[in-house]
Amino acid sequence: xxxxxxxKKNIYSVPDRxxxxxxxxxxxxxxxxxxxxxxxxxxxxxxxxxxPALAVILIIFYFSISNNTGQSTDxxxxxxxxxxxIAYLETTDITxxxxxxxxxxxxxxxDFYEEGPIMQNMEMSDEEYDALFDEYGIxxxxx
Amino acid sequence: MDDKExxxxxxxxxxxxxxxxxxxxxxxxxxxxxxxxxxxxHDDADDIVQDVFVKVWKHIGxxxxxxxxxxxxxxxxxxxxxxFLRKKKLRLxxxxxxxxxxxxxxxxxxxxxxxxxxQLKLQKALLKLPNKQRMVFNMKYFDxxxxxxxxxxxxxxxxxxxxNYHHAVKxxxxxxxxx
Numbered sequence: 001x002x003x004x005x006x007x008k009k010n011i012y013s014v015p016d017r018x019x020x021x022x023x024x025x026x027x028x029x030x031x032x033x034x035x036x037x038x039x040x041x042x043x044x045x046x047x048x049x050x051x052p053a054l055a056v057i058l059i060i061f062y063f064s065i066s067n068n069t070g071q072s073t074d075x076x077x078x079x080x081x082x083x084x085x086i087a088y089l090e091t092t093d094i095t096x097x098x099x100x101x102x103x104x105x106x107x108x109x110x111d112f113y114e115e116g117p118i119m120q121n122m123e124m125s126d127e128e129y130d131a132l133f134d135e136y137g138i139x140x141x142x143x
Numbered sequence: 144m145d146d147k148e149x150x151x152x153x154x155x156x157x158x159x160x161x162x163x164x165x166x167x168x169x170x171x172x173x174x175x176x177x178x179x180x181x182x183x184x185h186d187d188a189d190d191i192v193q194d195v196f197v198k199v200w201k202h203i204g205x206x207x208x209x210x211x212x213x214x215x216x217x218x219x220x221x222x223x224x225x226x227f228l229r230k231k232k233l234r235l236x237x238x239x240x241x242x243x244x245x246x247x248x249x250x251x252x253x254x255x256x257x258x259x260x261x262q263l264k265l266q267k268a269l270l271k272l273p274n275k276q277r278m279v280f281n282m283k284y285f286d287x288x289x290x291x292x293x294x295x296x297x298x299x300x301x302x303x304x305x306x307n308y309h310h311a312v313k314x315x316x317x318x319x320x321x322x
Contacts, residue, residue, distance in 0.1 A: 011258030019175075023171065
């Protein structure tokens with residue numbers, strides 16, 4: 001069957017006076033929509049105010065969390081284990097010199113300058129020195 | 144009143160309501176029938192046609208004069224219509240043929256439909272087409288629009304529209320012959 005064999009016809013219809021009333025119904029919806037412009041303005045205003053307000057709230061929240069822990073940076077660092085600290089230092093670009101520069105020697109106990117166990121162990125008798133020289137092939141008379 | 148005069152009234156705050164009313168009266172029937180042929184049901188078409196003109200009202204300020212007013216209104220109507228059918232499919236979680244069946248049932252049961260057997264058969268054949276192809280067919284066959292006009296509304300090339308229409312006619316004739 002060909003399309004030309006069928007008479008072209010609009011089979012659909014509408015209720016009586018539908019097109020007479022439609023413009024009024026649309027107009028009433030458009031009038032209802034007018035406050036939407038106001039709403040859209042309010043939304044813009046809300047967004048403009050909400051952005052900075054949210055930022056302030058987040059900052060306050062961050063500081064309150066920080067304060068609630070009651071821990072200073074030193075306290076937090078003290079909780080880091082030596083192993084973790086070494087692992088961290090190995091992966092950073094900080095040089096040994098920079099680490100030494102950062103140290104305050106006045107607060108560090110340098111016990112090994114005193115006669116502690118390490119230095120005590122360094123005290124050897126002449127026989128012990130001779131045995132050590134023999135082991136490494138060193139002529140003791142040259143020293 | 145031609146579209147240029149209409150636009151002048153729509154751009155003037157003192158005459159915008161009057162201009163909009165004239166625009167609705169000028170295009171309401173064309174837009175309604177354009178939508179109705181796609182959604183079949185009068186109540187659905189009534190909802191969509193109102194939504195279309197509300198959108199026209201809201202966006203009339205952004206209308207560019209390089210397009211024709213009626214092409215722009217038609218384009219909004221086409222988009223609203225296709226969106227309605229797409230949402231219907233998504234909402235019902237139905238494959239496309241089930242939406243087609245639903246629309247075909249409406250052809251048999253909805254009020255405000257009056258056609259003989261062969262006319263209803265043609266409409267059921269149209270429902271077998273993809274929505275966009277069906278819309279192109281309606282605009283060409285029933286509304287007797289030029290390909291250039293359809294091209295401006297759908298944003299599809301004239302060549303593609305011609306191929307689309309030719310394909311649609313073949314499918315419809317095959318359905319009419321086999322059913």
